[in-house]
Amino acid sequence: MQFKLIKLLRTRRKNLIRSQTPIILTCVILEILNYAFIKDLSFFDYVVFITVILAVIYTSVAYGLKRGLLSAVIGILYGDYVGSKGTFIQFNVTNERGMLLFSVLLLLMATVIGWLRNLIDNAIAREIAAKELAEEENRQLASILNQLPIGVLVADKNARNIKANRMMETIIGRKLKNSMELEDFRIPPQYSNLKVTIRRGKAVKNFEMEFVRPDKKIAFVRIDAAPIKDKKNKVIAWVSAVMDITERKQLENRKDEFINLASHELKTPITSLKLYMDVLEKQIRNTNEKKSVKIVSELQEQIDRLGTLVIDLLDVSRIQTGKLAINTTDFRLDSMIEDALEVLKRTTAKHKLILKKTPATVTADRYRTYQVMTNLVTNAIKYSPAGGDIIISVKKEKNYALVSVQDFGIGIEKDQQDKIFDRLYQVEGKSSTYPGLGLGLYISKQIVKRNKGKMWVESETGKGSTFYFTLPLANN
Ligand code: ADP
Helix, strand or coil: CHHHHHHHHHHHHHHHHHHCHHHHHHHHHHHHHHHHCCCCHHHHHHHHHHHHHHHHHHHHHHHCHHHHHHHHHHHHHHHHHHHHHCCCCCCCCCHHHHHHHHHHHHHHHHHHHHHHHHHHHHHHHHHHHHHHHHHHHHHHHHHHHHHCCCEEEEEECCCCCEEECHHHHHHHCCCCCCCCCHHHHCCCHHHHHHHHHHHCCCCEEEEEEEEECCCCCEEEEEEEEEEEECCCCCEEEEEEEEEECHHHHHHHHHHHHHHHHHHHHHHHHHHHHHHHHHHHHHHHHHHCCHHHHHHHHHHHHHHHHHHHHHHHHHHHHHHHCCCCCCCCEEEEHHHHHHHHHHHHHCCCCCEEEEEECCCCEEEECHHHHHHHHHHHHHHHHHCCCCCEEEEEEEEECCCEEEEEEEECCCCCCHHHCCHHHCCCCCCCCCCCCCCCCCCHHHHHHHHHHHCCCCEEEEEECCCEEEEEEEEEECCC
């Protein structure tokens, strides 16, 4: 510490002496000139006056206020010395006045010029410090971004100025240029809706995309992107987070393949089992053994449940792989629903199924629409355990038919209403009371979607739910 202080003082002193070299050198040279050449004292006065002023100006400009003032003092002392030899600065005034004028002039000049120099110095120093701080912050931000396990991309509106972290380039498998077009991101044509969302300046949430890397490997990413807007609400830039979900997708695919295989393998033995059970049931009924008849019909019920489950699993894997076949025909939706309700009525004694119908012919897959109806009404029965009315209505709207299934059961909480249409989703806390796999609504919604319709729910907890779906009306 002490050592450091001494070193600092030394360097300061060195600098102080160096800063006074111009004025000292000026005085020494002037003295030599005076001795060797300039004998005319009044001419020498002028030379001293001008050169000392120049030396003080130089020191003030080069070293600032304090050192400029020190030079001015040295200059004044030298002027005084020259004056003591003769009559320094006569300028038609007395020697003292001349000396005073000279001193004030030197001090004033040193103050003004030195102060200006200090001011400029400070401004420059501040600017440099701010720049260094910004650079440091940028460096830190870049290093944080580079450590992130997700890809981050910041681009201005026209993708002309692009900043991406290391992970982003790893995910897409190539270097990003500083300036690109939206097309350069090579968004595959099947994801044109992503481009539309971006062009409209809307946030992209949870968007999953498949693409081929330059090394020909298939990759999956999840994209979340948000626009940055100016005061006038105009998009000026985009910030995107991109996650590599290839591994997860591959795992999901393998799981789907397994479900597909398992459900296919299960289907055949269950069908045979059902046939054998039917034969067995007939035989046992003939024996009139009530206990055995009851056991067999319970067994049949369980086999039916197993069969439905396997069919649901098969449908899910068909949907997942895009292999769900849709055979559209024109049929009377109201009549089909009537048929379905005839069968469903037999499954409950506690509920009253009420149909309000208008004749409506739709273009859709009849078998799959029957499946949707069965699922919605079964759910309405299942989730209104106290019994009561279930109102089914068929209406014609503009160019579509609107079907609704209303129950007065347990209802669904607001925050769950979107999720119930997801695969394998069951409302939290309800799965133990109401067994199921959470596949029915997912399948139903996908079927309706494939038939160019929509499905949604309106519900209030404790009051009941109404499920709606639409199907396109037949042209004539
Ligand atoms: P599952 O009934 O086999 O669990 P679904 O896909 O048919 O699967 O339904 C998903 C979830 O939605 C159910 O677990 C249930 O919590 C909720 N749900 C469906 N229909 C109704 C309804 N009518 N009333 C209340 N909740 C319902």
